[in-house]
Amino acid sequence: MGYVTRIVIIGGGPGGYEAALVAAQLGAEVTVVDCDGLGGASVLTDCVPSKTLIATAEVMTTFDSSYEELGIIVADDTPPEQQAARVVGVDLGKVNARVKRLALAQSEDIATNVTRAGGRVVRGRASVSPQQAPDGSRTVRVTGPVGEAGGPGEPEELVADAVLVATGGSPRELPDAQPDGERILNWKQVYDLDELPEELIVVGSGVTGAEFAGAYQALGSRVTLVSSRDRVLPGEDPDAAAVLEDVFRRRGMNVMSRSRAQSAKRVGDRVEVTLNDGRVITGSHCLMAVGAVPNTRGIGLEEAGVRLTDSGHIWTDKVSRTSAPGIYAAGDCTGVFALASVAAMQGRIAMYHFLGETVAPLRLKTVSANVFTDPEIATVGYQQSDVDEGRIDARVMKLPLLRNPRAKMQGVRDGFVKLVCRPGTGIVVGGVVVAPRASELIHPISIAVDNNLTVEQIAKAFTVYPSLSGSIAEVARQLQASKPGGDD
Incomplete structure (x- = not known):
């Protein structure tokens, strides 16, 4: 039997499970050690739950803010003097039950995908051995979860040719504001x-x-x-x-x-x-x-030679390597960007690098991010502050959504599209969208940034009329028209 590379991944969040899928597909023997459930905080207590809650809130806001303007009649036989100030209400118990149900279902789907790909999932907490073996491998000690009798499960020692640390973070707490879980x-x-x-x-x-x-x-x-x-x-x-x-x-x-x-x-x-x-x-x-603090203490990292920053985050390079040979890191524990998409990319890059595949280093200026408020705020690439503070020579153009016909039809009053481009070539290097579903609208700008497209190329691409995406093409046309030395 030929040699099989052994990968141990500590933490089953996006950085961990995406790395596990890549490593398994490339023929490695993969073990994921996780103590809470695959998906990590992103799926169980953070991203998926919060965005599920926000989905309900979004419906409420959209209805509250526009039903009268759009001509919607709410039939209600309740006498006016007994009606609440709001037209619609919410049952938070049902909302949160749905939140937990969807989070658990997503976690189970991820576990199924990992095991189907050939990975093994071990429930427990892991720590890394301080020394490498002569063949370069390391031992990862796993302490099982607490059993019904109150004691820990039997410890297990895993031998790894490479270790990926993807332990995430936990809510930061103030000494004089300790959560009690109730108020x-x-x-x-x-x-x-x-x-x-x-x-x-x-x-x-x-x-x-x-x-x-x-x-x-x-x-x-x-x-x-x-x-x-x-x-x-x-x-x-x-x-x-x-x-x-x-x-x-x-x-x-x-x-x-x-x-x-x-x-x-x-x-x-x-x-x-x-x-x-x-x-x-x-x-x-x-x-x-x-804020959050990284889950990096008490798992043997510093003893193994992994460099931690003053904040406790793991230092990594652009291919997810730490300062210790054979140990990689991904996700919130690295302090790069607290985004599930970045964690997943870091994990995939780590596996590609260690297993000898072609790999492109992490490019932070192509990362798109979104704030799921109402309206949403989506960004990618260089921003206004980069231009104002002289980090890049670029031109900026902003177009309010009030001038967009689809926005007028939907009763959208707030928001804008902003593009950042190079002054000579017109290459798009950044953008901001503030709008409903900005998380979807940022994608064409992300493609432009990632592929060095110009405002001329964006301006010439067809958009649906009427559509919010039409504002992206329109602001590109304005940048094109105002090009220094061009025809105004």
């Missing part, structure tokens, strides 16, 4: 709620905070968003963040800028959040969305 929550715990929070305080205005704040406001909660910065989504395009903050405020959200939370404590059935300036705000529930 003070992190983003893993919100799906256990049976009733809609009457007054929800969201601490943190990054992507997670903004998404949950917008979703719960749409579902019917009165939301206060506490932001330590001068605007929501401080890491996103300023124009896009301004649109979203304006929408939040217009819909009734209390957005508290430049307000850093110091503590959160439960007082009976209420929560008190104390800010650094001494102000105290209260609500029925509080969601802590203050």
Whole structure:
């Protein structure tokens, strides 16, 4: 029998399971060690659940904001004086039951795909041996899950020619704002709620905070968003963040800028959040969305020679190698981009590299990302800040969606399309879309960035009339017309 390469993958999230599929297809012997279920936090407690919740919120928002303008009549025999302020409501218990059901089904589908491809899945927690064997292999020790009698399962030692660490991250917690799972929550715990929070305080205005704040406001909660910065989504395009903050405020959200939370404590059935300036705000529930920490401690990485950053993330190069021979890393534990798509790409690249296949290094400037608020914010490539701060010489053009005929028909008032291109060649190097389903609309811009297409090529491509995608071609035409030295 010929030699078979042995791969052990620690963590079954997107970086882990996508790597497992690639390695199995290339003939390696693959073992995935996972303690929660394949799909990881992305599928079980983060991306899939939150976007499922947001799908319900999106329907609510779309209906609330446009049913009268679109001429929809809601038949209701309830006397006007007894009607609630909203036309429609939500059963959060049913919503969360659906969220959990879909997440588990997705996890089971992933496990089936991995085992069908020839991979083995082991339930447990893994740690890496500090030394390599003379043949370059390493031992990964697996401690089984806790059994019914309360003790751990039998440990197992796996021999690996290469190890991929894809352990993800966990919610960051403040010392004086510890979640209790009932009134003070992190983003893993919100799906256990049976009733809609009457007054929800969201601490943190990054992507997670903004998404949950917008979703719960749409579902019917009165939301206060506490932001330590001068605007929501401080890491996103300023124009896009301004649109979203304006929408939040217009819909009734209390957005508290430049307000850093110091503590959160439960007082009976209420929560008190104390800010650094001494102000105290209260609500029925509080969601802590203050970032994540990598799951890299206690698994033998530093002892094995894996370099960790000050934040605890694993240092990797562009082909997912760590500083230790034979150990690769992918996903949120690397701190590259906290995106499932990036984790999956890192995992695939690692396997291609180790198994000797042709591999293209990770190109971060071709990564598209999306914030699932309403409206959505999608980005790819170089941004306005790169131009303003001199990191790239480029031209920028923005076109509001108010001028798009399809947007007018659908009652869409907020959003824009922005393109960034090189001044001489017109090659598209970045873009932003703020719109309903921006996650879908960003794709043609991503293709342009990845393939060095020009604004002229985008402008000449046919678009459906009327369509929101027509604004992408239109802003390309405007860039083409305003080209320095060209015909204006």
